[in-house]
Amino acid sequence: MNLLDPKHVLSHRFGVFFFESGVIPNMMDIRFQKVSGLHAEMTMDSVTEGGENLYTHRIPKRVSYNNLVLERGIVNLSPLSLSFNAxxxxxxxxxxxxxxxxxxxxxxxxxxxxxLKAIPVKWSFGDLDANANTVEIETMELSYTRFQTITI
Known part of the structure; x- marks a missing residue:
């Protein structure tokens, strides 16, 4: 497997687009250093059948999601920062x-x-260290009702 093959997509070119009130795009808050939480998991129920001791039936119950976690250098007075502050x-x-x-x-x-329907649930900032010469990172975490993959 050649990772530089043009058929493989590298993960470092991405954008994050917020749609205020669900429809109006916020073009100021699109650049992030890291996005994580792209994860969905099916919760299963086990149902035993009377007289059957070799196995149980596994039935889908619901889908659960991780929070969407975004990291970037601090941006003052952006619409997203104002929303988190509110x-x-x-x-x-x-x-x-x-x-x-x-x-x-x-x-x-x-x-x-x-x-869909993402709301802030956690907002954190990196440690302040007088001995370090690094960019101050803010981490924004959002909960949402569900996500769907869009085929392009």
């Missing part, structure tokens, strides 16, 4: 849809994930 300072929530898009080397979208 959530954690005023307990005001404005759910938004979030589109994470993966691009190829020609900046053409090749895959995407849409996260």
């Amino acid at each position: 959530t954690f300072s005023l307990f005001k929530f404005s759910p938004s849809n979030v589109l994470v898009t993966l691009f190829n080397d020609k900046n053409i979208p090749v895959s995407a994930w849409m996260f």
Whole structure:
């Protein structure tokens, strides 16, 4: 397997697009250093059949999702930072849809994930260290109702 083969998509070209009120794109908050939490898992129930001792039936119960975690250098007064501030300072929530898009080397979208009704659930900042000379990173974590893969 050749990882530099043009058929393989590298994971470092991506954009994150927030749709305020679900429809209006926020073009200021699209660049992030890292995105994680692209994970869905089916929860299963086990049902035993009377008289059957060799196995149990496994039946799908529900889908569960991890939180979407975004990391970037601190951006002051961006719409996303203001939304997080309103959530954690005023307990005001404005759910938004979030589109994470993966691009190829020609900046053409090749895959995407849409996260529906996302709301902030955690906001953290890196340690302040007078001996370090690094970019201060803020981590934004969102909960959402579900996500779907968009085929491009």
